[in-house]
Amino acid sequence: xxxxxELETLINExxxxxxxxxxxxxxxxxxxxxxxxYQLDGFTYFEEFLSKVRSDSEYYxxxxxxxxxxxxxxxxxxxxYTVIRxxxxxxxxxxxxxxxxxxxxxxxEEVYSVAILLxxxxxxxxxxxxxxxxxxxxxxxxxxxxxPLRMMKEYSENYRDSGGKEDFSNYYTANYGIAKFNEExxxxxVFSQHNLVSDTSFxxxxxxxxxxxxxxxxxxxQKRAINLFDESLSVLGFLALGTKETIKYSISQSKYKQVxxxxxxxKIK
Amino acid sequence: MEENQxxxxxxxxxxxxxxxxxxxxxxxxxxxxxxKTFAVVIVxxxxxxxxxxxxxxxxxxxxxxxxPIEDKVPFLPGFIYIAPSNYHLLxxxxxxxxLDTSEKINYSRPSIDVSFESAAEVYKNRLTGILLxxxxxxxxxxxxxxxxxxxTIIIQDPDSAEMPxxxxxxxxxxxxxYVLNIQQILQFILSIxx
Numbered sequence: 001x002x003x004x005x006e007l008e009t010l011i012n013e014x015x016x017x018x019x020x021x022x023x024x025x026x027x028x029x030x031x032x033x034x035x036x037x038y039q040l041d042g043f044t045y046f047e048e049f050l051s052k053v054r055s056d057s058e059y060y061x062x063x064x065x066x067x068x069x070x071x072x073x074x075x076x077x078x079x080x081y082t083v084i085r086x087x088x089x090x091x092x093x094x095x096x097x098x099x100x101x102x103x104x105x106x107x108x109e110e111v112y113s114v115a116i117l118l119x120x121x122x123x124x125x126x127x128x129x130x131x132x133x134x135x136x137x138x139x140x141x142x143x144x145x146x147x148p149l150r151m152m153k154e155y156s157e158n159y160r161d162s163g164g165k166e167d168f169s170n171y172y173t174a175n176y177g178i179a180k181f182n183e184e185x186x187x188x189x190v191f192s193q194h195n196l197v198s199d200t201s202f203x204x205x206x207x208x209x210x211x212x213x214x215x216x217x218x219x220x221x222q223k224r225a226i227n228l229f230d231e232s233l234s235v236l237g238f239l240a241l242g243t244k245e246t247i248k249y250s251i252s253q254s255k256y257k258q259v260x261x262x263x264x265x266x267k268i269k
Numbered sequence: 270m271e272e273n274q275x276x277x278x279x280x281x282x283x284x285x286x287x288x289x290x291x292x293x294x295x296x297x298x299x300x301x302x303x304x305k306t307f308a309v310v311i312v313x314x315x316x317x318x319x320x321x322x323x324x325x326x327x328x329x330x331x332x333x334x335x336x337p338i339e340d341k342v343p344f345l346p347g348f349i350y351i352a353p354s355n356y357h358l359l360x361x362x363x364x365x366x367x368l369d370t371s372e373k374i375n376y377s378r379p380s381i382d383v384s385f386e387s388a389a390e391v392y393k394n395r396l397t398g399i400l401l402x403x404x405x406x407x408x409x410x411x412x413x414x415x416x417x418x419x420x421t422i423i424i425q426d427p428d429s430a431e432m433p434x435x436x437x438x439x440x441x442x443x444x445x446x447y448v449l450n451i452q453q454i455l456q457f458i459l460s461i462x463x
Contacts, residue, residue, distance in 0.1 A: 028359035028387050029369045069371045215340045215368045244339045
C-alpha cells in the first residue's frame with residue numbers, strides 16, 4: 001500500500017515527465033486505483049514503481065489505463081434513457097442536423113445505447129456522435145463496437161426497461177463470446193482522444209453526455225469541465241450527467257433549467 | 270469555531286450487510302433517538318437500479334435525518350447516510366463523500382470492503398465497522414483494515430443472522446472486538462452518544 005505522500009510524489013512526477021495532471025483527481029478513488037495496480041503488478045517498494053513509471057513510457061500508459069475507471073454499461077439507469085427517448089430526442093428531432101458528444105466515453109457502451117435510441121427515433125441519419133476519452137486503449141474497443149456476449153442479457157433487460165420495443169439482438173451479431181454491434185450504428189460515430197483536464201472545446205453540440213466522469217474530479221476540475229461543456233453547448237442544448245452528479249456548484253443556475261428531477265440540464269441562455 | 274472543533278473528531282459508524290440484513294436494520298434503526306455526535310453510514314448490497322426504495326423505507330423508520338448521497342456531499346455527524354446503488358462509496362480526507370463506478374468487488378457495488386477500507390484510512394480509531402447478515406464474503410477484508418487502523422469491529426452473532434455465512438466468514442478471518450446479537454448491537458450504538 002502506498003502512502004499519501006507517495007501518491008502526491010507520483011502525481012508530481014507524472015506531470016513533470018508526461019505533462020498529465022492528476023492533481024485535481026479525487027484522492028480517495030485515485031489512491032485506491034494506484035494501490036490496485038501497484039499490487040497487481042507486484043511492486044514492494046514505491047521507489048521501484050515510481051522509477052518504472054518514469055523510465056518506461058509503455059508502463060506509464062498501462063498505469064494510466066488502469067487507474068482511470070473504465071467500467072461502463074449499456075442503458076445504465078434505464079429511466080434516464082426513457083427521458084432521453086421520450087423527452088429530449090423529440091425536441092432535438094426538429095433540428096436539421098444533430099450533434100452529440102460523449103465526454104469520457106470509455107469503451108463506448110453508452111455511445112451505442114444512444115445510437116440505438118437515435119435510430120429508433122428515426123434521427124440517426126442526421127446525427128453525428130463524437131465520443132472522446134483520455135484513454136486511447138478504450139477508444140479502440142469503442143470503435144469496434146464489440147462487447148462481451150455474456151453482458152447482453154442484462155443489457156437487453158436495461159434496453160427493455162428504458163422503453164425499447166425491438167428485439168435487442170437485432171442490433172448485434174453474436175460470435176464466440178462477443179457481440180459485435182451493427183456498423184449502421186457506428187458509422188455515425190467519431191472517436192478521438194480528448195482530455196477534460198487540459199483540452200478545450202472543439203465543436204458545438206446539441207446534447208452532451210458526461211456520466212460518472214466528474215465523480216473522479218475535485219470541485220475545481222468539475223468547474224473547469226462544466227464550463228467547457230457550457231462553451232460547447234448550443235443555446236437550448238442539453239447536458240446529461242450521472243445520477244449522483246450536479247452542475248449546481250459549478251455554474252450559474254440562471255443559465256440552465258433542469259429537466260424535471262433528471263440529471264439533465266437545458267442551456268437556456 | 271466551536272462547532273468545527275466538535276466536527277473534527279466526530280465518530281463514524283458504518284453498517285455493512287447483505288441478504289437478511291435489512292430486517293436487522295429495521296429492528297435497530299427505529300430504536301435510535303436523534304443521533305448527535307456521530308454519523309451512521311449504511312452500505313447494503315442492493316439491486317443496481319437507481320431506485321430510492323431503500324432510502325424511502327429507512328427515512329420512514331428513523332428519527333435522525335437521512336442525507337441522500339450525491340457526489341462530494343459533506344459528511345457530517347448527526348446524519349444517516351445510505352450508499353447509493355451501483356456506486357462504491359468512498360471517504361475523502363476533508364470530510365466529503367465521493368463515489369466510484371469501478372469494478373464490482375465481491376460481486377457487489379457498493380462493496381462493503383471498499384467503504385470500510387476507505388473510511389478506515391480517514392477515520393482510524395474514530396470508526397466502528399459493523400458487519401451484518403449475508404451470504405457472501407464481502408466485509409471481511411474491510412474489517413481487517415478498520416482494525417489495522419485502530420478502529421472497532423463488530424460482527425453480528427451468526428446465530429442471530431438470517432444468513433450466517435458473511436458474519437462467520439468475518440469471524441474466522443479477523444479478530445472482532447465484539448460479536449453481538451441484534452439487541453446488543455443497538456445497545457452499542459446507543460452508548461456512542463453517551
